[in-house]
Amino acid sequence: MPSTLPAAAIAEPLWDAVIPAGTHWSGVLRRGLALRIVDLEGGANLSAVFHRQEDPLERYNMADTLKAQHTAHLTRGHALFTDMGRVIASITADTLGWHDPLGGVGDAALFEHKYGAKSYQRYRNDMIRNGRDSLVLELAKYGLGARDLVANVNFFSKVAVAGDGALEFVSGHSPAGGSLDLRFEMNTLAAFSTAPHPLDPQRDYAPKPVRLIAYRAYPADGAAPADDPCRTACPENGRGFINTDRLFA
Template sequence: MQATLTESTLDPALAAADMIHPAGEPWLMELKAGQVLRIVDLEGNQAVDTIFYSAADPSERYSLTRTIAAGGRLYLGAGSTLMSSAGRPMLTITADTCGRHDTLGGACASESNTVRYAIEKRFMHSCRDNYLLALGQDARGLDKRDVVSNINFFMNVPVTPEGRLTFEDGISAPGKYVEMRAEMDLLVLVSNCPQLNNPCNGYNPTAVRYLIWDPLPA
């Protein structure tokens, strides 16, 4: 079921930061409590694989199971609260014009590309590669043990009646966005997915845009 679509009232001209994330690349950014992050699917049908960590203690990170339990649904949309491994709110989705974001499909990796597609796909660039590249360039000492379950913003992964997952054409479109408010200081680890073997990116990875607004004065 698709969630209710909710438009944002925030003005892009007033954003504190406005960045383009190239197709297939990693990104690691900081987000302060109260700031609002908007991810824009510039060309449509692009998966944005994202993991959140507490900036104060990165061993506290996004939890798939706690988020699903708190929201009572598999897919994220406006009103969803993203929960941490310690059971604390990390972010709240405040606006969403796509209506469905995946929690189950995970991030592509060399191993999964080989198993799902063909042995010659083993050396294709993957989201797990992106995560490790970004963490390896950061001074906090995070490594492959810290790569946990992720959210796939804009990605469409239906669950079949038999309980299987299928990767289908996206329901996003150019200019669709999801917007979320940080409930704590965060590290945001993103792979703008390079996958070419299934329709999560329309077989053509494209850039996305990030806008960040500072908290409104009290």
């Protein structure tokens, strides 16, 4: 259910932050909180992983998310499922119509091959940070490690399938000001990296910044309403929301 219209204005933002180009961020987003995520300059990639805050063994599951909703991309109306059949987050607004759940995240070897090596010791803030290490660094702040890094979502990025079955990066997909609203249905540990998408063919290391605007979508002791478009998008989503609501009942 793609949307090419901007989401409604946020009446009362709770906080506002920018993740600089090529850096990383993490935080706990409580149930009922939402983030408006904005591509400030165009061409951003935001790699993201999600864990349940109270029990990080429960986390976003790419395979269950896609097969439950019969999709190979994410957009407005889609829910992000955990490996326990619950909904950890949902996309309530989207100006792009496509976000990539398949392309994965680049590691140090890939980035050095593509962009060369620039260490912090020599280049300081102009160092090259890869997405995998960035996400692992953020997870480490909460006692997690590399083994907790599961398949991620790449917001603002799109991939297409070539004739030989290979995934191809679609350049120019996200313009400046492109955005989505991500609502959290569980207390969620989110880790983000603004490193480039691993399939981006651009040979220069040119990550982009992303803005986060937090607001309250519904009370923390409440739930998404019964007629919510993400809840009613398909029967599987309805069951996932019920499972989630029972956890907080």
